[in-house]
Amino acid sequence: MFKIVEKIVLAPSLKLFKVLAPEIAARVQPGQFIILRINERGERIPLTVADFDRSRGLLTLIFQEVGRSTKDLGKMEVEDYILDLVGPLGRPSEIANLGRVICIGGGVGVAPVYPITRALKQAGNEVISIIGARSQDYLILTEEMQAVSDRIWIATDDGSAGEKGLVTDILLQFIENNKPIDLVIAIGPLPMMKAVAEATRPYQIKTLVSMNPIMVDGTGMCGACRVVIGEETKFACVDGPEFDGHLVDWNIAQMRARMFGKEEKMAMETCSCGGDGHCQNQK
Amino acid sequence: MPKSKVRPPRQPMPLQEAQERVKNFTEVSLGYTEEHAILEASRCLSCKKPLCVDGCPVEVDIPAFIKFIQEKNYSQAIAKIKEKNNLPGICGRVCPQESQCEKHCILGKKQQPVAIGRLERFLADETSGSGQQSEQIPSSGKKVAIVGSGPSGLTAAADLALLGHKVTVMEALHTPGGVLVYGIPEFRLPKSIVQQEIDNIKELGVDIQTNTVVGKINTIDELLSGGYDAVFVGTGAGLPNFMNIPGENYNGVYSANEFLTRTNLMKGYLFPEYLTPIRIGRKVAVIGAGNVAMDSARTALRLGAAESTIVYRRTEKEMPARDEEIEHAREEGVQIRILTSPVEIIGDENGWVKSLVCQKYELGEPDESGRRRPVVIPGSEYEMEMDTVIMAIGQGPNPLVSQTTPDLAVNRHGNIIAEEATGKTNKTGVFAGGDIVTGAATVIQAMGAGKKAARAIHEYLMR
Ligand SMILES: Cc1cc2nc3c(=O)[nH]c(=O)nc-3n(C[C@H](O)[C@H](O)[C@H](O)COP(=O)(O)OP(=O)(O)OC[C@H]3O[C@@H](n4cnc5c(N)ncnc54)[C@H](O)[C@@H]3O)c2cc1C
Ligand code: FES
Numbered sequence: 001m002f003k004i005v006e007k008i009v010l011a012p013s014l015k016l017f018k019v020l021a022p023e024i025a026a027r028v029q030p031g032q033f034i035i036l037r038i039n040e041r042g043e044r045i046p047l048t049v050a051d052f053d054r055s056r057g058l059l060t061l062i063f064q065e066v067g068r069s070t071k072d073l074g075k076m077e078v079e080d081y082i083l084d085l086v087g088p089l090g091r092p093s094e095i096a097n098l099g100r101v102i103c104i105g106g107g108v109g110v111a112p113v114y115p116i117t118r119a120l121k122q123a124g125n126e127v128i129s130i131i132g133a134r135s136q137d138y139l140i141l142t143e144e145m146q147a148v149s150d151r152i153w154i155a156t157d158d159g160s161a162g163e164k165g166l167v168t169d170i171l172l173q174f175i176e177n178n179k180p181i182d183l184v185i186a187i188g189p190l191p192m193m194k195a196v197a198e199a200t201r202p203y204q205i206k207t208l209v210s211m212n213p214i215m216v217d218g219t220g221m222c223g224a225c226r227v228v229i230g231e232e233t234k235f236a237c238v239d240g241p242e243f244d245g246h247l248v249d250w251n252i253a254q255m256r257a258r259m260f261g262k263e264e265k266m267a268m269e270t271c272s273c274g275g276d277g278h279c280q281n282q283k
Numbered sequence: 284m285p286k287s288k289v290r291p292p293r294q295p296m297p298l299q300e301a302q303e304r305v306k307n308f309t310e311v312s313l314g315y316t317e318e319h320a321i322l323e324a325s326r327c328l329s330c331k332k333p334l335c336v337d338g339c340p341v342e343v344d345i346p347a348f349i350k351f352i353q354e355k356n357y358s359q360a361i362a363k364i365k366e367k368n369n370l371p372g373i374c375g376r377v378c379p380q381e382s383q384c385e386k387h388c389i390l391g392k393k394q395q396p397v398a399i400g401r402l403e404r405f406l407a408d409e410t411s412g413s414g415q416q417s418e419q420i421p422s423s424g425k426k427v428a429i430v431g432s433g434p435s436g437l438t439a440a441a442d443l444a445l446l447g448h449k450v451t452v453m454e455a456l457h458t459p460g461g462v463l464v465y466g467i468p469e470f471r472l473p474k475s476i477v478q479q480e481i482d483n484i485k486e487l488g489v490d491i492q493t494n495t496v497v498g499k500i501n502t503i504d505e506l507l508s509g510g511y512d513a514v515f516v517g518t519g520a521g522l523p524n525f526m527n528i529p530g531e532n533y534n535g536v537y538s539a540n541e542f543l544t545r546t547n548l549m550k551g552y553l554f555p556e557y558l559t560p561i562r563i564g565r566k567v568a569v570i571g572a573g574n575v576a577m578d579s580a581r582t583a584l585r586l587g588a589a590e591s592t593i594v595y596r597r598t599e600k601e602m603p604a605r606d607e608e609i610e611h612a613r614e615e616g617v618q619i620r621i622l623t624s625p626v627e628i629i630g631d632e633n634g635w636v637k638s639l640v641c642q643k644y645e646l647g648e649p650d651e652s653g654r655r656r657p658v659v660i661p662g663s664e665y666e667m668e669m670d671t672v673i674m675a676i677g678q679g680p681n682p683l684v685s686q687t688t689p690d691l692a693v694n695r696h697g698n699i700i701a702e703e704a705t706g707k708t709n710k711t712g713v714f715a716g717g718d719i720v721t722g723a724a725t726v727i728q729a730m731g732a733g734k735k736a737a738r739a740i741h742e743y744l745m746r
Contacts, residue, residue, distance in 0.1 A: 027500055037457055043549070043558045044457075069558055084457040086494035216549070216559075217465075219455045219496060220682060222541035223523040228532060233525065238682065252532050255634035259534040263560030 001081040002036070005058065011138045013065040014108060015074050016050070022057030024087045030115035031093030031210065031242055034059065035218045037084040038076065043069045046215045048112035048187075048241070049088065050141075062111035062140065068267035089218045090241045093208075097124040099182040102174065103149070104167050104196055106132045106188025110141050112210060113187045118148040120185075126150050128178075130170050132192070136161035168195045181205045186245065190254050197245030207245040211236045213256055228252045293395040294323040301614040305584045308469045308552055311611055312376070315405040317355075324352035326390065327397050334387035335399060340731035343367045345384060345399055352402060361410045364403060369441040369484060370434060370730065372476045373463060375404025378727045379605045411479060420488075423447040425744045428511040430497045430684060433461020434726045435517035435717025437484055438733030439740070444487040446741045451511075453495040455683075458548060461519050462718075463726070465548040466540070468578050470585065471608075474547075498683035503691070507712055513740045515706070516699060516715040517733060520723045521681030525674055526570070530628030535564065535636035539575045539675035546582050564670020565589045568639050570625060571675035572602040573723075577609060579673045580617045588671070591617050596624040596644060596657055622646070622657055626664060628672055639669040680719050688713075698722060706736030714740055 006018035024034060033048045051060035065074045076082070093116045101120050105113035110131050121127045129149035133139045135158045146152050153170045154162025163170060167188075175181055184207040186196040193209040200207045213236050216222045220238035227236050228249035234240065297313040298304075304311050315323065327349040335345045343364055351360030364371045380386075380400035388396030425448045429436045432454040440450045458464050463477045485491060497503065497518075506514050523538030525531050537545075542561070545551040549559035567583040569576045572595040583591040593612070595602065598621050602609060613619070622644040631637040643663035646655040680697045692700045692709040699708060699715040706714040716732025718724055 023500055041550075041557045068555075072558075084494050086455065086457070086496060088499055089496065216541055216544050217456060219521065221465075221521045221523075222544050223525070223538040224541045226532060233532070235522070256532065256534060258634070260560045260562065263554065263562060267555045267558055267560070 001083060002085040004076055004078055004080050004082065007076075007078050010062065010140045013074070014138065014140060015063060015065070017061045017063075017076075018053075018058045019061060019082060019085065020057055021059050021085055021087075024085070025052045025057045025059050026054050028052050028059065028088040029092030030095065030119045031112070032088035032090050033112075033218075033241060034061070034085055034087030035089060035215065036061075036073075036082050036086075038069070038072055039083050042072070042083070044084075044216060044218070045069050045073065046089075046212065046218060046237075048210065048212070049115065050111035051115055060111075062108060064108040067264045071268070086218070089237060091239070093119070093185075093242055095119045095123050100126045100128070100178070100180065101183040101185065102128045102130065102171065102181055103145075104130045104132075104171065104184065104186040104188070104192075105141075105145070106167055106186070106192040107134070107138065108140070109186075109188030109192070109210075110139075110145065113185065114141050114144055114148075116185060116187075117145060121148040121150075125182075128174065129153070130155065130167045130174075132156065132167040132188070133161075134158070166195065167192065168199045171196060172199055175200070175203055175205070179203075183208070184245075185209075185242075190250065190257060193245060194248075194250040197248065197250075201246055208242045209245040209248060210241045211243055211248065211253065212241060213253065214259060226256075290326055290390075290394070291322050293326070293398055294319040294401070296398075296401055298611075301611075301616070304470065305581075305615045308585055310473050311470050314408055315401055317405075317409075320352055320402060320405040321355070323398050323402055324349045327353075328389060330389060334389060335384040335397075338384040338387035339367075340383065340727045341367045341734055343384075343403075348406070349397070349399075349402060352406065357406055357409050361406045364406065367734075368730065369438055370480050370726075371403050372407030372480055373434070373472060374727055374730070375400050375402075375407055376472050376476070377467060377605075379725060381606050383727070407476075407480075420445060420447045422449065423744065425449065425512045426451070426510055427740060427744075428453060428506045428514045429517065430503075430514065431455075431461060431517040431519055431717070431719070432459035432481075432491060433517055433519045433717060433729060434463065435519075435729035435733040435736075436461070436515065437481065438730040439515045439517065439714075439716070439737045440489045440733075441484045441487055442734055442737035443740060444484070444489045446737070448741070448744065450489045452489060452491045453497050454491060454493045455496040456548065457493050459491050459493060461517075465544045466575065466578070468543065468547055468582050470581070471578065496683060498687040503684060503688045503710075503713060512744055513712045513714065515733070515736050515740060516684055516708075516713065516719060517717040517729070518681040518684055518719045519729075520678035520718040521683075522679040523674065524677045524679065526625065526676065528625060528627055530630055530636075531674075533628055533630035533636045534634050535562070535670060536628060536672045536674065539569070539571070539579045539673055540678065542579055542673050543575070543582065546586070552582075552586055561586065562671070563588050564636075566667075566669050567591045567671040567673065568594050568625075568667065568669050569673045569675055570594050571677070572597075572604055572619075573675060573677075574604045574608055575723075576673075576675035577604045577612045577617075579675050581612050581615055583671065583673070584615055584617065592667075593617060593619045594623050594625060594639075594641060595619065595621050598622060598646070598657075601654075625672075628669075629666070636669055636672055638666045639672055640664055640666050678723055680722070684719075696722070701736075704735060705739035706732060707739060712743070
C-alpha cells in the first residue's frame with residue numbers, strides 16, 4: 001500500500017500526487033515510469049515519474065484525468081492508499097553533456113520532461129526549454145522548468161501565456177537562429193511529438209520522444225505496448241519508453257492509442273461499483 | 284462395500300455441460316466425488332515396482348497415496364503427496380498426466396490407466412491442501428531470495444523453507460503465481476485454488492513481496508551483497524513471439540499473453556465492474572495449438588465470440604496441447620483448421636482487424652527425424668473474415684534479470700544456462716529453473732526444476 005502524502009490540483013483535471021514509495025524513490029532515474037493500481041478492480045495505470053525526493057522517499061506523479069481510471073485516481077485524497085505501485089520501469093534517459101539541447105514538454109508531458117531537463121542541465125548542457133499548453137490554466141511546472149533551463153519559451157494555443165501558437169513554431173525559429181543543436185527531447189501528446197520529429201528531421205537533429213502506449217504488465221511479458229521503430233517492433237515498457245522520433249511509425253502509434261476508445265466511454269458511464277451497489281456502501 | 288472381482292472402469296470426470304460452460308468462467312471439471320475417488324483408487328494394482336512414479340517429474344509416491352485413499356485416510360494421503368509436491372490442487376488440474384505418470388501405468392497397457400491426476404485433485408480439494416508438517420523447523424540462519432513466483436519459484440521456496448532457510452519471494456506483478464494466475468484461465472484452474480496453495484506455502488514462513496521487479500528495483504548482485512546467501516531465478520517466459528507478417532499491429536491483434544492477462548489477472552471478463560477492457564468481436568482466430576492457444580480459443584467463446592478458430596500449420600498429431608484441453612475445446616465448439624498458417628492480417632479504415640489471409644499446407648517428404656514436414660500449397664491463399672487475432676506461438680525468455688546481471692551466462696535465445704540436475708548457473712550462489720531456463724514447458728517441469736535447485740541450494744548453503 002502506498003500512501004498519498006500531498007495532492008495539488010494543478011489545472012482543471014490535472015493533478016499532482018506525492019506518494020510515499022521509498023524504495024522506488026531511491027532508485028528511479030529520469031525517463032522511467034511506474035505502474036499503479038488503485039484498488040482490486042482497477043486497471044494497471046502507467047505514469048512517468050515527474051520528480052522524486054530520495055531523502056523523503058517520495059515520488060511525484062502528475063496525471064491528466066482522461067478516462068475512468070485516471071478520474072478515479074483524481075478522486076483520491078491525502079492519506080488515502082494506492083493498492084499497488086511498481087517500478088521503476090523502462091530504461092532511464094541517457095544523460096550526458098552533449099552541448100546544446102532543447103527540451104520540449106506539451107500539456108501533461110511537461111511533468112516527465114522536467115526531471116530529464118534538470119539532469120541534462122546538471123550534466124553541463126546548455127538547456128533550452130519550450131513548454132506548451134492549451135492555455136495559461138493548463139501550464140504546469142513553469143517555474144521549475146525555468147530554474148533548470150538557460151532559456152525558456154512558452155507557447156499556448158490561445159496566447160493566454162507566452163507566444164500564441166505551437167511549440168514547433170518556436171522550435172523552428174530557434175533552430176534557424178541557433179545552430180547547431182545537439183539533441184531535442186520532446187514529451188507530450190502524440191501529434192505534438194510527431195510534429196517535433198517532423199520539424200527536426202530536415203535538420204538531422206537527434207530527436208528523442210517518450211512513447212506511452214497502452215500497457216498491461218510493464219515487464220515485457222504481454223506485448224500490448226508494441227511500437228514500430230524503423231522496421232522493427234519494440235516493446236515500449238522494456239525497450240523504451242524513449243525512442244528516436246525520426247524512426248517512430250506515428251500512424252501505428254496513433255491507431256493503437258485508440259484501441260479501447262469504446263470501452264473507455266463505457267467505463268466512464270458506469271459508476272465505480274459496476275452496478276452491484278457496492279459504491280453506495282463505501283463513503 | 285465388498286470388493287468386486289471385475290475391475291471397475293476408469294471413472295469419468297464429471298463436467299459442466301459444454302453448452303452451459305461456454306457461457307461462464309467457472310470450472311469445467313467438477314472433480315471426483317468421494318465415491319468416484321474410492322472406486323478409482325480401487326483400480327490401482329499397487330505395483331511393487333511402480334512405473335508411474337518414474338513418469339512423475341517430482342517422483343510422487345503414487346501407489347502409496349492411492350493406498351491411503353483406499354483406506355479413506357485423506358490426510359495421510361495428501362501428506363504423502365506433499366512430501367514431493369507442494370501444489371497438488373494445481374498439478375491435479377493442469378499436468379499432462381497422459382504423457383507422464385498415467386502413460387506408464389501398467390493398467391494402461393490393456394485398459395485405461397488409473398486416473399492419477401484426478402485422484403490428486405480430489406485429495407487437494409478434500410483437504411484444502413493442508414497436511415503439511417507443521418512442527419517448528421529449526422532455522423539455518425541462511426537467507427534465500429527467489430525471483431518470480433511461478434511454479435518453479437514457489438516450489439523452491441517451499442522446499443527451502445522446510446529446510447529451515449529464510450525465504451523471500453520477489454514477484455513483479457501484483458499477485459503471486461506466475462502463469463498460474465495470469466495465463467491459465469479460471470475455468471481450468473480457479474484462482475482461489477492457486478491462492479489456497481500459495482497461502483499454504485506462506486504458512487511455512489515464506490515471505491512474498493509483490494510489485495517487485497528484480498533488475499529494476501534491485502539487482503542480483505545487490506541481493507547477494509545485501510544479505511541473501513543464494514538466489515533462485517524463476518522468472519519464466521516473457522516477450523511473446525509474433526509472426527512478423529503484415530498487419531500484426533492492427534487493433535484486435537493480441538499476443539495470447541496480453542489476451543489472457545487482461546482476462547485472468549485483470550478480470551477483464553467482468554468489465555466494466557473490473558476496469559481492464561478487452562474487446563473480442565464475433566470471429567476470433569487463434570494461431571498455434573498448444574495449451575496457451577486452447578485456453579485463448581476457449582476464453583474467446585466465453586467472452587462472447589460467435590466463432591473461435593484454431594489455426595495450426597501442422598496436423599492434430601503434433602498439437603502440443605493436453606489431450607483433454609483439445610477435447611474440451613472441440614466440445615465447446617472451437618473449430619480447428621490444421622495445415623493452415625496466416626500470411627497477412629488485413630485491417631479496416633479505423634485500424635481494426637477485418638480479415639485474416641491464410642495459406643494451406645500439405646504433408647511433404649519425411650525429414651531427417653522421420654516427421655513429414657508441412658509444405659505450402661502454391662496459390663492456396665484464402666481470406667477469412669475476422670475481428671480478433673490472437674498469437675499463441677510461443678515466447679522468449681524474460682529479459683530483465685539477465686540484462687542487469689551481465690556475468691550471468693545465457694544461451695543465444697537469452698535463456699539462462701543452468702545445470703539440469705542442480706539449477707546451478709555460472710555465477711556463484713545463483714541458481715535458475717523453469718521456463719527461463721528451458722523455454723516454455725510445463726508446470727510440473729518447472730516445479731521439478733525448483734525442487735532440484737532447492738536441494739542444490741541447501742547443499743551450497745550448508746557446505
Ligand atoms: C496460457 C497457458 C496455459 C498453460 N497450460 C499449462 C498446462 O495446462 N499444463 C502445464 O503443465 N503447463 C501449462 N503451461 C505452462 C506452464 O504454466 C509454465 O511452464 C510454468 O508456469 C513455468 O513456470 P515458471 O515458474 O518457470 O514461470 P512463470 O509461471 O512464468 O512465473 C514467472 C514469474 O516471474 C515473474 N517475474 C518475471 N521477471 C521478474 C523479475 N525481473 N522480477 C520479479 N519477478 C519476475 C513473472 O511476473 C511471473 O510471475 C501453460 C502456460 C500458459 C501461458
Ligand atoms: S506492457 Fe506488457 S509487454 Fe510492455
